[in-house]
Amino acid sequence: MLVLTRKRGERILVGDEIVITVLDIKGDAIRIGVDAPSGVRIQRHEVIAAIAEANVAAAEADAAAGDKLAALLTETLHPAPPEEPAS
Numbered sequence: 001m002l003v004l005t006r007k008r009g010e011r012i013l014v015g016d017e018i019v020i021t022v023l024d025i026k027g028d029a030i031r032i033g034v035d036a037p038s039g040v041r042i043q044r045h046e047v048i049a050a051i052a053e054a055n056v057a058a059a060e061a062d063a064a065a066g067d068k069l070a071a072l073l074t075e076t077l078h079p080a081p082p083e084e085p086a087s
Helices: 045-059 063-077
Strands: 011-014 018-026 029-035
Touching: none
Parallel strands: none
Antiparallel strands: 011 018, 018 029
16 A cells, blocks of 8 residues: 655546545545546445445345235235124
């Protein structure tokens, strides 16, 4: 890993087509701008990690959830006839 110290307005070049610019520094947070070709995907790591965790959780859904869903769909599509009043 390359570690650099940069000041506001300074840039880092990645290859020939990607430029990272330090836009602002406030306390322990910095704002950066990334200028890259439209074909280059730029994503925040924490968002990708959250999506991956959600996908794992969804894949681990128990079989009972499928049975519950089937029962709810059956009730919705074929409701039970109303009970007749006792005489």
